Every structure is written in structure tokens, then in C-alpha cells.
Amino acid sequence: MLTHFIENASSFGQDIDSLFSLITILAGFWFILAELILFYFIFRFRRKKEEPAKYVTGEKKSEMKWIKIPHHLILVCDVAIVIGAIFVWVKVKQDTPPIDEEIRVIGQQWAWSFVQPGPDGLLDTADDISTVDKLHIKVDTTYRFHLESVDVVHSFSVPVFRLKQDAVPGRTISGWFKATKEGEFDIQCAEMCGLGHGVMAARIFIQSEEKHNEWMTASASRTNSTQLLATTPSQKNKTKQKQNG
Numbered sequence: 001m002l003t004h005f006i007e008n009a010s011s012f013g014q015d016i017d018s019l020f021s022l023i024t025i026l027a028g029f030w031f032i033l034a035e036l037i038l039f040y041f042i043f044r045f046r047r048k049k050e051e052p053a054k055y056v057t058g059e060k061k062s063e064m065k066w067i068k069i070p071h072h073l074i075l076v077c078d079v080a081i082v083i084g085a086i087f088v089w090v091k092v093k094q095d096t097p098p099i100d101e102e103i104r105v106i107g108q109q110w111a112w113s114f115v116q117p118g119p120d121g122l123l124d125t126a127d128d129i130s131t132v133d134k135l136h137i138k139v140d141t142t143y144r145f146h147l148e149s150v151d152v153v154h155s156f157s158v159p160v161f162r163l164k165q166d167a168v169p170g171r172t173i174s175g176w177f178k179a180t181k182e183g184e185f186d187i188q189c190a191e192m193c194g195l196g197h198g199v200m201a202a203r204i205f206i207q208s209e210e211k212h213n214e215w216m217t218a219s220a221s222r223t224n225s226t227q228l229l230a231t232t233p234s235q236k237n238k239t240k241q242k243q244n245g
């Protein structure tokens with residue numbers, strides 16, 4: 001249902017869409033039913049001259065059942081949503097598949113910086129490739145991201161992945177994604193982070209392995225001249241460790 005509005009380009013996107021659909025259908029059913037009954041009662045029991053208003057306490061058993069039965073039916077729907085949410089949570093947050101690549105994502109007012117391994121395939125080495133507001137990844141490859149913030153709370157959001165994760169200063173939060181579709185899509189900041197929050201957007205480029213390698217070769221030659229826009233405490237520590245041998 002959601003893919004009608006925004007396409008899905010990640011391995012777990014369909015699970016999250018299904019959960020949204022379940023919530024929309026169950027909550028939508030009760031919302032429409034409640035509104036229909038409300039408007040029917042407004043019309044049916046509207047003020048009439050010949051019939052004075054009555055005070056109904058709702059304490060009789062015959063009256064209570066009109067509250068208790070729908071109440072319990074809604075609780076059953078809640079349990080169905082919770083069970084669905086637990087399944088999706090375990091799949092996305094707890095069962096991490098084997099990781100192929102690692103990247104670092106750094107939020108700051110008001111840009112996203114990305115660090116990924118260069119040709120040696122290792123993160124935090126001299127040939128790392130740093131980019132600002134552009135993330136280049138390979139399709140059908142599982143990435144672990146390490147998310148950091150240098151100033152305030154940001155939220156790393158990739159709508160086509162159905163991925164949204166807060167970036168908290170002083171913490172490194174890890175997660176994963178696997179792109180299933182090639183293309184160029186939006187990255188957003190999804191947490192009010194100051195005046196420039198609305199322009200804190202970036203792009204993700206999902207390419208085949210060959211095209212990604214071409215980009216990497218071209219970028220690796222520029223690596224030495226590329227400066228990171230943001231430097232997080234964890235990176236400063238790593239630089240210190242390298243300097244200390």
C-alpha cells in the first residue's frame with residue numbers, strides 16, 4: 001500500500017510496510033465505525049420538542065455491554081499490532097544478517113558526512129573515502145552503519161529504505177540496511193535540529209558493483225585532498241591512537 005506513495009528499496013522495507021498496512025486497516029476500521037455511529041446518533045437523537053433529554057448513567061449490564069464488547073475487540077486488535085511489531089523489530093533490529101561493508105554516518109548542523117572504506121575494504125584506514133551529502137553504495141550488499149552526531153540530535157532517515165534512526169551526540173549507534181534496487185533517492189534529517197534543519201538533505205546513490213567500483217576508483221585518487229566536514233570524538237580518538245602508534 002505504501003509503495004504507491006514511495007517505492008521500497010530495502011530488504012526489510014516490505015515488512016515495515018506490512019506493519020503500517022495492518023495498523024492502518026485496524027485503526028481505520030474502528031475510526032470509520034466510531035464516526036458513523038457518532039453521526040448516526042447525532043442525527044437520530046437530535047433535539048425534539050416532544051421528547052425531553054434523558055440522563056443515562058451506563059451502569060446497567062445491558063448498557064455496559066456496549067462499552068465492554070468493543071473495548072475487548074479493540075484490545076484484540078492492539079495485541080495483533082504488538083505481535084506484528086515484535087516480529088518486525090526482531091527481524092530488523094536484532095537479527096543482523098552477515099555484514100559485507102561498514103560505513104560511518106555523521107550528522108551535524110546542517111549536513112551529513114559519510115566515510116566508507118576505500119579499495120582496501122577496511123574502515124578507518126588511510127584510503128577511506130569521505131563525502132558530504134552524497135552516499136554511494138552497492139545494490140544487494142548488506143551495510144552496517146555507525147551513526148554519530150557532532151552537535152545536537154539529528155535523525156538519519158532514508159525513506160525508500162523505511163529506515164529512520166536518531167543520531168545522538170556522544171554515542172555511536174549502529175544499524176544495517178541492504179539496498180534491493182538501483183537508483184538515486186533522498187536522505188533526510190527527520191529531527192528538528194535548528195534553523196537549517198529543512199535543508200539538511202542528502203542523496204543516496206545505489207549502483208551495481210561495477211559502477212560503484214568505478215566511482216570508488218575515481219574517488220580514491222581524490223581521497224587525500226578530501227576533508228571531512230565533521231569530526232566526531234570517536235574519529236579524534238582514532239587519529240590520536242594512530243599518532244601514538
Ligand SMILES: [Cu+2]
Nearest residue numbers: 189191193197
Ligand atoms: Cu534536522
